[in-house]
Amino acid sequence: MTFDRPALPVISRMILAAFLCTSLSGCVTGLVMAAASMDRAQQEREAQRHSQPAPGE
Helix, strand or coil, X not given: CCCCCCHHHXXXXXXXXXXXXXXXXXXXXXXXXXHHHHHHHHHHHHHHHXXXXXXXX
């Protein structure tokens, strides 16, 4: 069984591409989760503000 040298750069590029895709998907997931938690905090502040009685009541 012989391996050709040209196959090594292809394999290394595939490994690098897989690593970059994994890293980027982790970053995107983190950004989406951060945005969702910020949106949730904003909704909770709005709900709390609306649930308090008005100053004249």
